Every structure is written in structure tokens, then in C-alpha cells.
Amino acid sequence: MSNIVWHNHKVTRADRASNKNQKPCLLWFTGLSGSGKSTIANALDVALHERGYHTFLLDGDNVRHGLCKDLGFSDDDRVENIRRIGEVSKLFADAGLIVLSAFISPFTSDRRLVRNLFPAGEFIEVFMDTPLDTCEDRDPKGLYQKARAGEIKHFTGITSPYEAPERPEVRLDTSAMTVEQCVESLIEYLRHRELIK
Numbered sequence: 001m002s003n004i005v006w007h008n009h010k011v012t013r014a015d016r017a018s019n020k021n022q023k024p025c026l027l028w029f030t031g032l033s034g035s036g037k038s039t040i041a042n043a044l045d046v047a048l049h050e051r052g053y054h055t056f057l058l059d060g061d062n063v064r065h066g067l068c069k070d071l072g073f074s075d076d077d078r079v080e081n082i083r084r085i086g087e088v089s090k091l092f093a094d095a096g097l098i099v100l101s102a103f104i105s106p107f108t109s110d111r112r113l114v115r116n117l118f119p120a121g122e123f124i125e126v127f128m129d130t131p132l133d134t135c136e137d138r139d140p141k142g143l144y145q146k147a148r149a150g151e152i153k154h155f156t157g158i159t160s161p162y163e164a165p166e167r168p169e170v171r172l173d174t175s176a177m178t179v180e181q182c183v184e185s186l187i188e189y190l191r192h193r194e195l196i197k
């Protein structure tokens, strides 16, 4: 990028985080529609907030009302969607926050790009490994029904691919685990990695 010079700020990322008495990180929830990304990310957000941590939750549907409202669901638009969310997640982490981002993020290469924006150990990929059948049975927004009827094009898992993570930091199957069990296992992971106390 020519003629644009990076400025190093005097107050560093570490300074901001230490003021908050926490370590910044990004929990990246990926999975099919209906796999439980929003439900678990919200429940973890509440649990961390109640323990006094400063968090921020970025969620697919909400971000697509503003920052990404010009984007649809073609492969190219999904790539750009995840690129923007990755950069925004990094800004929030640079501000010292524990960030929770919940997006289908179907492509391995895009998730890797976000991972590479973060220092080692601070990007935590949470794969919502809930079977497609369960997601389709739940169909909380009626979108699978529309996709099967051909009313929605490029629907993930039906007419658009989902590349499952091979080595996620955390794997959760919400067809076999309750919301409380999922939250407990994420809290335990964060404790074990000394990201929270």
C-alpha cells in the first residue's frame, strides 16, 4: 500500500488490556445456520460479563444490518464479509476486549486469514459441530424450508458448501450438549489457557 504509513500508538494493546485486568482474545464461532453459534456465544457473553470481563459480541445477522449490509451470500461476498469481521474483531481485541464472533464462515481459507491476524493462542476456533439434520429440524428462522423449496439461493449446507474445521481449538455438538455444558467447556478452556482467571 503506497503512501500510507503505519502509526504505532503510545498506549499499546497490552496497556489497554492490563487496565482491564484481562487478556484479549477472539472466540470465533463457526458452523451451519441453526448449529447454535448465536445461542452459545450469547450465553458465554453473559457468563463472562457476570464475572466482570469486558467482552463484545459480533453476530452474523446483526453485522449484516450495518457494516456488511452491501454483501449477499455469493462466495465472493462471504469472503469479504469474513475479511471485514476479522479486521473489526482485531480492533476490538486491540482495545483489550474478549471478542466473541459468530459467523457461518464456511471457508477454511477465510478463517485462516482471521487466525493469522492474531498472536498465537489468542484466536480460538469454536466449531459448532451440530449435524445438519439437527440444524434442519430446528430451522429456527424457517430458512432451511425456504432453501429446500428453492426460495433461497446458495444456502449453506444445502446449495452452498461448508468446510468443517479440521483442528478447531474447541468442538461443540449442541445435539449432544446443553447450553450450560457448552458454556462450561468454553469457560474451562479459557481458564486452562490462562486467558481468564
Ligand SMILES: Nc1ncnc2c1ncn2[C@@H]1O[C@H](COP(=O)(O)OS(=O)(=O)O)[C@@H](OP(=O)(O)O)[C@H]1O
Pocket: 032, 033, 034, 037, 038, 060, 061, 064, 073, 077, 078, 079, 081, 082, 102, 103, 104, 105, 106, 141, 143, 152, 153, 154, 155, 156, 160
Ligand atoms: N444463503 C444463505 N446462507 C446462509 N445463511 C443465510 C443465507 N441467507 C440468509 N442467511 C442468514 O444469514 C446468516 C449468516 O450470515 P453470516 O454472515 O454468518 O454468513 S457467512 O459467514 O458470510 O457465510 C444466517 O444466520 P445464522 O442462522 O445465525 O447462521 C442466516 O440467518
Ligand SMILES: Nc1ncnc2c1ncn2[C@@H]1O[C@H](COP(=O)(O)OP(=O)(O)O)[C@@H](O)[C@H]1O
Pocket: 031, 032, 033, 034, 035, 036, 037, 038, 039, 040, 102, 128, 138, 140, 174, 175, 177, 178, 179, 182
Ligand atoms: N444445546 C443447545 N445449544 C444451542 N442451541 C440449542 C441447543 N438446544 C436447542 N437449541 C436451539 O437451537 C437453535 C440454535 O439457533 P442459533 O443459536 O440461532 O444458531 P446459529 O446462530 O448457529 O444459526 C436455537 O433455537 C436454540 O434454542
